[in-house]
Amino acid sequence: MEDNAEQVARAELAMHLRRQNVAGRAVLAALESVPRSLFLDARHKTLAYADRAAPIECGQTISQPSVVAMMTEALGLTPEMRVLEIGTGSGYQTAILARLAAEVVSVERYRFLSDLAADRFRVLKIANVALVVGDGHEGWPDGAPYDRIIVTAAVEAVPAPLVEQLGEGGIIVVPVGPRDGPQELLKCTLADGLLEGERLADVRFVPLLPGTSPRL
Ligand code: SAH
Numbered sequence: 001m002e003d004n005a006e007q008v009a010r011a012e013l014a015m016h017l018r019r020q021n022v023a024g025r026a027v028l029a030a031l032e033s034v035p036r037s038l039f040l041d042a043r044h045k046t047l048a049y050a051d052r053a054a055p056i057e058c059g060q061t062i063s064q065p066s067v068v069a070m071m072t073e074a075l076g077l078t079p080e081m082r083v084l085e086i087g088t089g090s091g092y093q094t095a096i097l098a099r100l101a102a103e104v105v106s107v108e109r110y111r112f113l114s115d116l117a118a119d120r121f122r123v124l125k126i127a128n129v130a131l132v133v134g135d136g137h138e139g140w141p142d143g144a145p146y147d148r149i150i151v152t153a154a155v156e157a158v159p160a161p162l163v164e165q166l167g168e169g170g171i172i173v174v175p176v177g178p179r180d181g182p183q184e185l186l187k188c189t190l191a192d193g194l195l196e197g198e199r200l201a202d203v204r205f206v207p208l209l210p211g212t213s214p215r216l
Contacts, residue, residue, distance in 0.1 A: 006037060009049035013065060016051055020066050023073035030099040031069055036062075038120055039090035058110045061206055062090040063152060067185075074173045074187045074200055075148045077101045084143065084165060086136035087152035087208065091117030094129055097150070104129045105143045107136045109209060135211055139165045146170065153208035154183045158195070166190050173200075179207040 014032045017023070023031075037048035039062055047054040053061045063071075071093070077083070077100040088094055088108035094117060097104045108114040111133045121129055132140050136151070137159045145167035151158075151174040158174055166172055170190045177183030185200040 006049070010035070013049040013051060017066060017069055020069070022066055023069040026100065027069055027072045027096075030072070030096045031065060033099060034092065034095045034124070036065065036092060038123065039092040039095075056090045056113070057116065058113055060089050060110075060113065062092050063205075067201075067203060068093050068096060070201065071150060071152075071173050071185065072096055072100065074185075075150060075171055077148065081147040082143070084139060084146040084149045084162075085152065086139070086150070086162070088114055088117050088131060089152060091120050091129075093150070093152055095121065095124060095126055098126045098129050101148070102128065105132060105140050105146070106130070107132045107134050107140055109133070109135065109211075136208055137161065137210075141165060148172070149174075151175065151208065152205065154179060154203075154205040155208050158186075158188065163190070163195055168193075175203050175205040 017028055037045050040048050044054050051064055051066050053064045056062050081101045082103045083097050083101045085094055085104055085106040088106040094104055094106045114131045114133050118131055139161045144165035146165055147167055147170055149162055149166055149172040154175040154177055172188045175183045175185050183203050183205060185203045186197045187200055188195045188197045
């Protein structure tokens with residue numbers, strides 16, 4: 001159960017996001033329907049309704065709500081779409097995608113994070129997410145083609161397998177740039193086999209790490 005302070009903080013964040021003007025009603029409603037505190041560990045729950053990224057397990061971060069709103073809006077989701085997400089992390093962005101699309105396949109490098117996300121989806125009764133533990137650079141060819149792809153960690157260049165797994169007319173939203181340097185959030189559309197990019201914002205994401213993690 002949420003206490004009063006949490007309800008107030010949630011309402012304030014919702015208002016802040018509305019004022020930011022980065023997303024329309026459907027995306028904002030999806031964000032408001034997902035309790036972000038569920039995706040943070042006990043030590044960081046006080047950060048749940050601040051518009052900032054926060055630390056999660058395995059040295060990773062949960063994305064900033066306004067950036068989640070902007071990326072989700074850029075995908076232009078409709079209810080019949082199938083989405084590939086790279087970097088499940090806490091599962092917060094995944095849960096919002098699941099509210100707006102037919103199916104989400106989400107790839108995460110750390111089994112520990114993937115299992116925690118699975119528990120949260122059970123609590124929220126989200127049943128249209130398939131979680132995969134693997135290297136996101138490879139995407140998940142078994143489920144291709146996807147209508148939309150979202151990458152929630154920074155890459156230096158869009159990995160070729162992801163472009164191959166995107167359907168014609170599809171959109172990929174991805175932060176591109178060096179791991180410690182300036183990164184740009186790009187929205188790329190596949191038209192006649194060519195990827196056309198549009199710059200959305202300057203962003204700061206953790207890097208998409210090479211390979212899989214053998215132990216976690
Ligand atoms: N959207 C997430 C944020 C994820 S941070 C959220 O809101 O919680 C980026 C995630 O990408 C981390 O969980 C990290 O472990 C994962 N990641 C990093 N390299 C990866 C790779 N090669 N393959 C799959 N996932 C990777």
